[in-house]
Amino acid sequence: MASELHVETLALREQFDTASQQKNASTLGMWIFLITEIMFFGGMFLAYTAYRSWYPNVFGAASRTLNATIGAINTAVLLCSSFTMVLAVRAGQLGKRKAIMIFLSLTMLLGLAFLGIKGYEWWEKFQEHHVPGPSFHMEGTPLQGQAQLFFSLYFAMTGLHALHMVIGVGVMSVLLLQAYRGKYSAEYYTPIDVGGLYWHFVDIIWIYLFPLLYLIDRHGPKP
Amino acid sequence: MSERTEHVDSVLTYAIVWIALLAATALTTAVAYVDLGPFSVVVALFIAVCKMLLVALFFMHVRHSAKLTRLVLLGGLLWLGILITLSMADFLTRGWLGVPGK
Numbered sequence: 172m173a174s175e176l177h178v179e180t181l182a183l184r185e186q187f188d189t190a191s192q193q194k195n196a197s198t199l200g201m202w203i204f205l206i207t208e209i210m211f212f213g214g215m216f217l218a219y220t221a222y223r224s225w226y227p228n229v230f231g232a233a234s235r236t237l238n239a240t241i242g243a244i245n246t247a248v249l250l251c252s253s254f255t256m257v258l259a260v261r262a263g264q265l266g267k268r269k270a271i272m273i274f275l276s277l278t279m280l281l282g283l284a285f286l287g288i289k290g291y292e293w294w295e296k297f298q299e300h301h302v303p304g305p306s307f308h309m310e311g312t313p314l315q316g317q318a319q320l321f322f323s324l325y326f327a328m329t330g331l332h333a334l335h336m337v338i339g340v341g342v343m344s345v346l347l348l349q350a351y352r353g354k355y356s357a358e359y360y361t362p363i364d365v366g367g368l369y370w371h372f373v374d375i376i377w378i379y380l381f382p383l384l385y386l387i388d389r390h391g392p393k394p
Numbered sequence: 395m396s397e398r399t400e401h402v403d404s405v406l407t408y409a410i411v412w413i414a415l416l417a418a419t420a421l422t423t424a425v426a427y428v429d430l431g432p433f434s435v436v437v438a439l440f441i442a443v444c445k446m447l448l449v450a451l452f453f454m455h456v457r458h459s460a461k462l463t464r465l466v467l468l469g470g471l472l473w474l475g476i477l478i479t480l481s482m483a484d485f486l487t488r489g490w491l492g493v494p495g496k
Contacts, residue, residue: 206470213474221485243423254412257453371453378445382438386426
């Protein structure tokens, strides 16, 4: 009954009738946030699609300057981090404190590895003068403006993705601390669950970024 | 008090999904070096959608989640579809009709 009073716990706050109702509310809230994130990234995917359809030759040439091998390795690193994240959530479901901490730490390490590899790629771009700005230059095309447009979108999309990763690692360091302090149990592990949803969402964004930026123009028309 | 609605998947299930995701990544990278013409986009996006479904259904527990959550997710994807479809319907068709005097 809704009117009955119950002892307030982390898993069952006063305003909820049952723990599963509270859990569903948290999950739904996170999904609604992720929907806003889909629309946020969706606008950039749209901009990329529109400009690629307008300037296919230069976008193809610019895409071929990216290192697809490093991109593939980074994709694998991120997928591994999603695997360790889901194992952290599973450890939460089973209330295994130590396993939660181990898998959260592994996820953070893999996330930082991704950022390190991404940082190396960006550093390469600076070396090659592929960063939009006064010193920008891409070989093989007189249409430098269109090439800068590709790299502007490249840096905006991979940069915002990386920012989400940094936030994710920050969130996980808080979760790790709270797990260390014994806050989580089989009855209450919602923050780990919801943090996992966020991390997998960031993974899904990269699942689209990787083929669209690196792969689909390997055999495109020459400029 | 409350019924346990949680469904705990086995580590093996997650491991199989993880291996499948890595295999799909290797496949999409390898296929990119084959000249498929305009179909390279189709193949790459098809593999990406498959990977997204694996991550969402298994890692994000959508296959166990409440109907309302699934409805919200589908609603979000619908709005993304509207954004991309209507915008591209504009961008891709601008050259179709001649503009008098241009």
